[in-house]
Amino acid sequence: MTDKIKKTEVLEKHIIGENGISYTLGEDGLYYPDIRLPEGTHYEIGRYGRMRGEYLKEHRRSLYMELLLSGKLNEYLYQTDEECHQMIKRLVEQMKTKQGVTEQMKSENQMQWVGMMNNIRHCAEEVVLRDIVYL
Structure with missing residues (x-):
């Protein structure tokens, strides 16, 4: 039996997209735009x-x-x-x-x-x- 080794991606907490908008990583693994008043x-x-x-x-x-x-x-x-x-x-x-x-x-x-x-x-x-x- 071979053990499967899982690769885990390390995602950055904050990124800046191509459009210049900053995004924050949510708990669900998706990035959300940082919209503030x-x-x-x-x-x-x-x-x-x-x-x-x-x-x-x-x-x-x-x-x-x-x-x-x-x-x-x-x-x-x-x-x-x-x-x-x-x-x-x-x-x-x-x-x-x-x-x-x-x-x-x-x-x-x-x-x-x-x-x-x-x-x-x-x-x-x-x-x-x-x-x-x-x-």
Whole structure:
């Protein structure tokens, strides 16, 4: 019986490809490109930004990939989230005025005020989702 001698390849942990992109060896033996956000572009993304990101990933794949590969996705989602919060705040104030929801109502009839405010916030959020997040 002969023993088979296995040759083991020693793969480098980091390489630079012909295209100039650096790659790192993964645990599965495959090389993955080292893609990082440009310096100073990491933002905390809130609820609406994450929702917009998921929508782009599922329904607007080309725009998502363009933003991702250019390093602008994180900033775009952050700006979208900020825009949504500002629009909700503005819409809530407008709806409160139009429906006559005041601080006096809050002190006189709290349950009615809470119900109306919940309805206003929900309506404002629906407008934002329709006009910004899922556009």
